[in-house]
Amino acid sequence: MNIQDNETDLSVIATDEDNKLICASDNLATLAESLTTVRTIAPNRVVLDPDKVEQGLAQLVLTVIELLRQLMERQAMRRVESGTIDDAAIERLGLAFMRLDERMAELKITFGLRDEDLNIDLGPLGKLM
C-alpha cells in the first residue's frame, strides 16, 4: 500500500468532533433555525398515524396550494409591474387572491395546521414562505 501521494494524505481530518469548530461568534441564536430544520427523513419511512391521516394529507395538499399561490402571485406581480393591465383588472386579481387567502385560512383552522406546517424547505430555493 503506497500513500506517498500528497493529494490523498488527509491527516488533517480529525475524528474528534471537538476539532471541527473553526469559528463561532457569541450571538448564535439567529442561526438556531438553520440548524434545526428538518428536511429529510431518516430512515426512509413515513409512518402515518391512522388517526392523523386526514391531517397529514391536508398538510400535503395545502402545501401544494401554497406553492401554486406563490407562483400565481409572482406572475400577477409581473403583470402589475409591467403596467399592461388596468386598475379594474388589478382589483379583480386582488379579490381573487383575497378569496384564496380566506379559504386557505379556513382550511388551516379546520385541520389544525399552522403556517409553519406548510413551510417546506425547497433546498436551493429556500423555504416556501
Next chain:
Amino acid sequence: MSILYLYAIVDQPDLDLPGTTGIDDTAISSVRVGNLMAVISHVDRDSVPLNKNNLLCHERVIEALMHTRAVLPTRFGTTTAHLEQIQKTLEVHSTGYSANLDRVRGRVEIALRVGWEPEPEEPIIRPHAADVANGYDYMMALRERTQSSQRRRNAAIDLAAKLTAGIVELADAVVETILPTPQLLLKAAYLVQHKHVPEIRQRIGALRAAYPALAILATGPWPAYSFVEEGVA
C-alpha cells in the same frame, strides 16, 4: 433481520480498508464493482435509528477512509437488504462516481453559516385579506412586499459577496444559498484542497472581528457531503 449499511463510495479497491468499526461496532467491508467500492457493514437490525452515536459512527468511518483515499460520503441511513442493489448502482453510475471522486480527491468541505438581523423594520409578511379594503389595495400590499423582499435580497447578496471573497478564492467549488430564511444571510459549503485549510481557517477567523454584528458559525473540515452530486439519475 440483517441489513447492509452504506458509508461511502470509494475507488482504489486494492488499498486496505481502515480498521475502524461501524454502526453497532460491526466490521466494515466492501462491495466491489470494477474500480469502485461501496464501503458497508452488516448490521443486525431492520433499520438504523438516528441518534448521536450512530451519526458519529457514520462520520468516523468516512473520515477514517479519508486518511488514505478520495471518498464520496453517503447520506446517513442508507441501507439495503440486497447486495445486488449496491452492485447495480455501482455499475450504472460508475462513470459519475469516478468523476465525482476525482473532483473531491485531496479536498475537504468547509461549512459556513452567517446570521444577521435584518433592518429593524417590520418583518416582511404577506398581506391578509382581512387587512385590506379591496382587491386593488391587496395587490398593492403584495407588490410592496415583493419589492421589500427584493431590496433585502440584493443587500444580502452584496454583503455575502464581500464577506466571502477571501474564502471563495481558495475554493475549488462552492455551494451557497443566500437568505434561505430571513435570519440567515448565508449558508455555504466550500470544497477546498487540504493544503489551503490553515489559510481558510485564518480568513474565516478574521471575519469575526471584521463583522461583529453578524452571527458566524464555521465548521470543518468535513467529508465532501455537499459536493457529491446525487447518485440517483
Next chain:
Amino acid sequence: MESTEWDMTDVTVLDLLDRALDKGVVLWGELVISIADVDLIYVGIKAILCSVDTAERMREVAWQKLVDSQRN
C-alpha cells in the same frame, strides 16, 4: 433514543447532522409510506420530506441546551 450529555461541541454535531441527513450520495430515493405497519406506497422520489421525527426532537433538545448554556 439514548439521551446523551449535550454541550458546546454539539453545535458541530448539529451541523454534521444537517449535512449527513441532507447531503451525501443518495443511492436510491425510495420512500415507503406505511399506515398501521402496512406498507402501502413504494415511490421513487429524490426529495424526501417529513414532519416531526426523531431528528427534529433531537435537534430541538440540543439547541435549547446550547442556547441555555450561552445565557449563563
